[in-house]
Amino acid sequence: MSESEFATDRPQEERDTILEVRDATVTYEMSRGQARVLNGVDLDVYRGETLGIVGESGSGKSMFASTLMDAVEEPGLLQGSITYYPEGADPVEITELEGGDTRRLRWEEIALVSQGAMSAFNPTKPIRTHFEETLSAHNADKDAGMDRARSIMRDLNLDPENILDQYQHELSGGQRQRALVALGLVLEPEVLILDEPTAALDLLMQRSILRLLYNIKEEYDITLIVISHDLPVVSGFVDRLGVMYAFEFVELGETRDVMHEGAHPYTRALMRSTPNLAMGVDEITTIEGSTPDPINIVSGCSYSPRCPIADDRCTIEDPDLIEFEDDHDVACFYPDEARDELPVKLSQEDSK
Amino acid sequence: MSTTDTDEDVIDNDEPVLSMENVSVEYQDESILADVIPESVAERLGMGEDPVHAVDDVSLEIGEEDVVVLIGESGSGKTTLGRTAIGLQDPTSGSVKYRGYDIEDVERGEHAGELYAEDVRRALQIVHQDSDAALNPYRTIRSQLAEPLKLWYPDMDLNDRQERIATMLRTTGVTPAEDYMERYPHELSGGEKQRVAIIRAMLLEPDLILADEVVSALDVSLRIEIMDLLLDLQEMFGTSYLFVSHNLTNARYIADKADGRIAVMYLGRIVEVGSAEEIINDPKHPYTQILKWASLPLDPDEARETITDESPMMSEDAPDPRNPPSGCRFHPTCPKAHEVCTEVDPDLIGGEVREHRAACFREDSTHEYWDSESIHGGDREIPL
Numbered sequence: 001m002s003e004s005e006f007a008t009d010r011p012q013e014e015r016d017t018i019l020e021v022r023d024a025t026v027t028y029e030m031s032r033g034q035a036r037v038l039n040g041v042d043l044d045v046y047r048g049e050t051l052g053i054v055g056e057s058g059s060g061k062s063m064f065a066s067t068l069m070d071a072v073e074e075p076g077l078l079q080g081s082i083t084y085y086p087e088g089a090d091p092v093e094i095t096e097l098e099g100g101d102t103r104r105l106r107w108e109e110i111a112l113v114s115q116g117a118m119s120a121f122n123p124t125k126p127i128r129t130h131f132e133e134t135l136s137a138h139n140a141d142k143d144a145g146m147d148r149a150r151s152i153m154r155d156l157n158l159d160p161e162n163i164l165d166q167y168q169h170e171l172s173g174g175q176r177q178r179a180l181v182a183l184g185l186v187l188e189p190e191v192l193i194l195d196e197p198t199a200a201l202d203l204l205m206q207r208s209i210l211r212l213l214y215n216i217k218e219e220y221d222i223t224l225i226v227i228s229h230d231l232p233v234v235s236g237f238v239d240r241l242g243v244m245y246a247f248e249f250v251e252l253g254e255t256r257d258v259m260h261e262g263a264h265p266y267t268r269a270l271m272r273s274t275p276n277l278a279m280g281v282d283e284i285t286t287i288e289g290s291t292p293d294p295i296n297i298v299s300g301c302s303y304s305p306r307c308p309i310a311d312d313r314c315t316i317e318d319p320d321l322i323e324f325e326d327d328h329d330v331a332c333f334y335p336d337e338a339r340d341e342l343p344v345k346l347s348q349e350d351s352k
Numbered sequence: 353m354s355t356t357d358t359d360e361d362v363i364d365n366d367e368p369v370l371s372m373e374n375v376s377v378e379y380q381d382e383s384i385l386a387d388v389i390p391e392s393v394a395e396r397l398g399m400g401e402d403p404v405h406a407v408d409d410v411s412l413e414i415g416e417e418d419v420v421v422l423i424g425e426s427g428s429g430k431t432t433l434g435r436t437a438i439g440l441q442d443p444t445s446g447s448v449k450y451r452g453y454d455i456e457d458v459e460r461g462e463h464a465g466e467l468y469a470e471d472v473r474r475a476l477q478i479v480h481q482d483s484d485a486a487l488n489p490y491r492t493i494r495s496q497l498a499e500p501l502k503l504w505y506p507d508m509d510l511n512d513r514q515e516r517i518a519t520m521l522r523t524t525g526v527t528p529a530e531d532y533m534e535r536y537p538h539e540l541s542g543g544e545k546q547r548v549a550i551i552r553a554m555l556l557e558p559d560l561i562l563a564d565e566v567v568s569a570l571d572v573s574l575r576i577e578i579m580d581l582l583l584d585l586q587e588m589f590g591t592s593y594l595f596v597s598h599n600l601t602n603a604r605y606i607a608d609k610a611d612g613r614i615a616v617m618y619l620g621r622i623v624e625v626g627s628a629e630e631i632i633n634d635p636k637h638p639y640t641q642i643l644k645w646a647s648l649p650l651d652p653d654e655a656r657e658t659i660t661d662e663s664p665m666m667s668e669d670a671p672d673p674r675n676p677p678s679g680c681r682f683h684p685t686c687p688k689a690h691e692v693c694t695e696v697d698p699d700l701i702g703g704e705v706r707e708h709r710a711a712c713f714r715e716d717s718t719h720e721y722w723d724s725e726s727i728h729g730g731d732r733e734i735p736l
Contacts (some may be wrong), residue, residue, distance in 0.1 A: 203425065231572065271650065277649075281605055347650070
């Protein structure tokens, strides 16, 4: 496969930002002190791209998804700016929207399909009612909307005549997950966020859903953000990949670059700790140390307590996320050392 | 841990820790309920129908310090088989033996004087997927770890008990142990809670632990850590594991490291069994091959190239366990099914009990399968 096929389809100068995140911070006041669960994040999401976000539980990735819709739950406090750039219209500052405008943005422009698909449908209502209520709450034409719903469901390999009249408990896990994706798409949003799209699914269903999502992305002209703790779930179909650690991005770039030329020690450790069939079992290793505490964020680089190549500088200074190679950002003082000293093997032929 | 006499094996013979012979488990709804509710409701609830054959004629042996991984999808019967192995579920037919003693006979007191039901229950422990459900949210880790010791070793004094718990926490890397002992479950991370659940089972020094999807709910990066813990504990205590998983990469990791075996289950049957190396690098059964195909690669280029692959399965519908397909149960889905597969159910073939075996006629080069017509108008390849 050629590199250009894998990279974002358009040349860089034509990249057009749809969401601009600047210095986004989310804090919670707790009895132990202030918890900083998102820590000064800057990121541009490009129109039409597929962006993957990976990180451990509690790294801030789901919180980041909530901030994109200004949907941080009380009493969490979101600071910073999130700007949405609709095509051919004035930019919108999402954090300044109120009431009805927020609601409109949240399904019609940016839709989120969360993990825990079990609880997303009301168990006392058939699936059809969820589509009808979503359409009417947004004053959309019901007949046209339901036609669209049926068409999306068919694209997702669901039989709408059968599924729409069922209740959530009558659906399999895979059907439920696909019905939720269809619901997320029914108002034709510009941005669709999928948080753990294959959690709790069997191997074969996971594989089949990923193929359907890939096709959906090709078919519908949307910007897709996919979040997972499981690197192989996103690596096959995202154009760019962001790695989160301790409530911020530590590496961001084209998927191929981040995975083949990962420059942050955490990115490399994450790949080595992912069970896979290509590496020998002795090459798969755990990440030593414990996950970061949002209340006592360490000084210097937040990964330094676990980092095998950290030195004194890393415990004092906090590295910014900076462009280190073309379209490849990393928050580490020693990206070259990370590559040299922390080998990763992605496939059986690969000896890197 | 020499302060008590708890680590002696109750029975010391040459029999395998556990052996299951021709075990079947059927679930039948209570017909008395079906009689008193309207037919339309009974139908909707699936009552009064044929029994569900959760496990059908399975034989499996687990030796000393052995690891057997049961892998399969939802509905394959892997959890039911696991629960039957440790005596939480009675088999409908067949026998489950602990060190040569039939568990049901022991429960009926037929081996009183040699072996009691309590001995078997202590020797066969379970760790669940959901540590939140397994741990009591209102009690400290200390009290939850002390409970099984109080129950099984009522004569153990307080100091011995505390010492045993602290030692176990320290040896498993939960430090500072004194600090952790005073915490409540909500003060622990998911990985730490699973550690505590494993330690609680291990405190009784069982011979076999059923580890039922113990890493499935954890972050990918923590899975190796928990599997390594199980392996370390095996080395210390000689425990055997029956490890249930739906994920081939996890199955391969623990089976390979422990030099154990993987048994692939489909609709109540073991369709292939072998070492990690054999199952991953030389899968024989088309279902095992499809599981390998579906396992996601880490290499992003390989992942992108294969993401649009059409599924090699001939049907995506899960078969009905109340009414399993005739012949080989996998035939409606199998891309290599021939006419004979719709009529005859293959046994595990290809070697002795502990060798690589698959329940597929393709393993027999002289079988009539090869002269029988494909049911799909020609065999389809499974891309691997």
